[in-house]
Amino acid sequence: MPVLIPPAERSQDTRVGAPAWREAAKAITQKAHHLTDRCGQEAVTMWQPKDSVRDPHVARHLCRAAYILPWRFRVEMLKGGGTLEKPPPGEGVTLWKGKMKPPAWHARLPLPLHRDARALQTAEVVHAHARGARLTAARLCRAQHQINGQLRLLLRQREATDRRLSEVRKGLLINQQSGKLRGYRPKSEKVPDKADSMLTWEKEELKGMKRKMEKDMEKSEALLKALASCRDTLAFCCKERLQAVDLMNQPLDKVLEQAGRHSWVNLSRVPSPRTQGQKTPPPDPVGTYTPECATALYEAKRLLMESKDTLLEMTKNEEDVREQQQEISDRVCASLAQKMRETLELKERMNMTLGLMRGTIHRCTKFNQEMYITRGLIKGPLSKRHLETREKLDRPLVRVYQRHVGTQLPEASRLAQGTDKLQRHISHMEKNLKELLATHKNLTRNLNCKKIGYEVDYNVVRLRLRQRHPHMCYEQAQRLVNDWDPRTPPRVESDAATK
Numbered sequence: 001m002p003v004l005i006p007p008a009e010r011s012q013d014t015r016v017g018a019p020a021w022r023e024a025a026k027a028i029t030q031k032a033h034h035l036t037d038r039c040g041q042e043a044v045t046m047w048q049p050k051d052s053v054r055d056p057h058v059a060r061h062l063c064r065a066a067y068i069l070p071w072r073f074r075v076e077m078l079k080g081g082g083t084l085e086k087p088p089p090g091e092g093v094t095l096w097k098g099k100m101k102p103p104a105w106h107a108r109l110p111l112p113l114h115r116d117a118r119a120l121q122t123a124e125v126v127h128a129h130a131r132g133a134r135l136t137a138a139r140l141c142r143a144q145h146q147i148n149g150q151l152r153l154l155l156r157q158r159e160a161t162d163r164r165l166s167e168v169r170k171g172l173l174i175n176q177q178s179g180k181l182r183g184y185r186p187k188s189e190k191v192p193d194k195a196d197s198m199l200t201w202e203k204e205e206l207k208g209m210k211r212k213m214e215k216d217m218e219k220s221e222a223l224l225k226a227l228a229s230c231r232d233t234l235a236f237c238c239k240e241r242l243q244a245v246d247l248m249n250q251p252l253d254k255v256l257e258q259a260g261r262h263s264w265v266n267l268s269r270v271p272s273p274r275t276q277g278q279k280t281p282p283p284d285p286v287g288t289y290t291p292e293c294a295t296a297l298y299e300a301k302r303l304l305m306e307s308k309d310t311l312l313e314m315t316k317n318e319e320d321v322r323e324q325q326q327e328i329s330d331r332v333c334a335s336l337a338q339k340m341r342e343t344l345e346l347k348e349r350m351n352m353t354l355g356l357m358r359g360t361i362h363r364c365t366k367f368n369q370e371m372y373i374t375r376g377l378i379k380g381p382l383s384k385r386h387l388e389t390r391e392k393l394d395r396p397l398v399r400v401y402q403r404h405v406g407t408q409l410p411e412a413s414r415l416a417q418g419t420d421k422l423q424r425h426i427s428h429m430e431k432n433l434k435e436l437l438a439t440h441k442n443l444t445r446n447l448n449c450k451k452i453g454y455e456v457d458y459n460v461v462r463l464r465l466r467q468r469h470p471h472m473c474y475e476q477a478q479r480l481v482n483d484w485d486p487r488t489p490p491r492v493e494s495d496a497a498t499k
Helices: 019-045 060-071 114-182 194-242 252-259 291-379 396-403 411-467 474-482 492-498
Strands: 074-077 083-086
Touching: 114 194, 114 291, 114 411, 114 474, 194 291, 291 411
Parallel strands: none
Antiparallel strands: 074 083
16 A cells, blocks of 8 residues: 655745755856856957956946947037037047047957068068168268268368468568568668568568468368268268168168258258158167267267368458458558658759759869969969069069168068968868768768669569469479578579579
8 A cells, every 4th residue: 555645844945956956056057157257258358458358347238338438539619619529539540430439459369360460560670670771871971971071161271271371471481581682771771660660560460370370270180180080980880871771772862851851960951841850869779870870970960060160260261361461461562662762752862962062063173273273373483484574573663662661562471371371272172172072972872872772672572562473382482582692692603604
């Protein structure tokens, strides 16, 4: 007979399974669900950006709205009362149709085209390095060309300065020649005058100009060496940069135009209005623009500015020295010409005085000769046979007067007194005539000295005008000074031998 189980007490839980059994199944299910969510989330987030991972503290249905909210266009109020929609700032593609701007995608796992992407990225790096090397080489090459141009300008200015220095040295030789030539003047004409002072002043001024030009030559020589060294450094750096762009056929000048500048050293030039100039990159030891290139370009820029200032200064000094030397030479020639005019005036006065003195000497000589004849006539004849009757003292009338006492006739005493007085006058006339002759001789000698002095000054002026002409070089003037000394007599033997 079947056994009947007594009916259990009626409860609210109608499930038959045990709670432990049910909890175990729920735990397994929950664990599987969490594992599925975690694996799915991790599988998705590995190739999504970091900012796209949802916040665990935000509800699941609100994560997407919170994530897309920054992508929406922003509405701005205008002053007139209207509105203007603008995309959010940042990188990314603007979707104007959807009024959204998603940010740039950055995956954390390599995508299927990762190898091609890395190859493209490597090619971009290589091309960027080549472009940087080409741009740096173009800058270095342009700086080298500008340094070469500055070197040529400096060399030309050095040639002009050297010619001016040669003219100054020739001026010193001309001054020395003038002093030596004026040494030919007679002793009476060697009295120090303003012409000698002007020659001394000219010598001191020319020495100052010579020192000034020599300093310019030394400064330009040092600058020339620095520019040449900088040019060699730029050429070496440019050659190194060009090793990376040997296979690139784009001209270097085109690179500078693409960079927006026609020169890298001369920054004062306005760039082309169609392109915006690129800023100078910072020096990078492992990049294309190395510190050595930066130092070389900075040195080129500094030397370029310094050379421009030096060129301006040398040009100004050369022009000032030329004008000053011309003015000094003209003033010396003017002083010598003034001395010649004064000498000519004195010479004319002396010549007139000599003419008057010559007439006086002739008259005095003639009068003295007549006095000698008169003295002979007064003294009477030398023989008694030449006596006339009226000259004898034993004439009858004279004898009658001689008989009376105290009646001494004055004929003999008066003749004796007249003869003595005439002799004294003749002696005084001879003395005066001697003084006239001595003075005439001295005046003639002074006139000859004045003539020699005038000729010497004229020859000095002529020599100075001829020697300062540009066709007369320094060596010719130097040979003239070395072969000529006024203190020594002319070499007649050598002249005869040459003839």
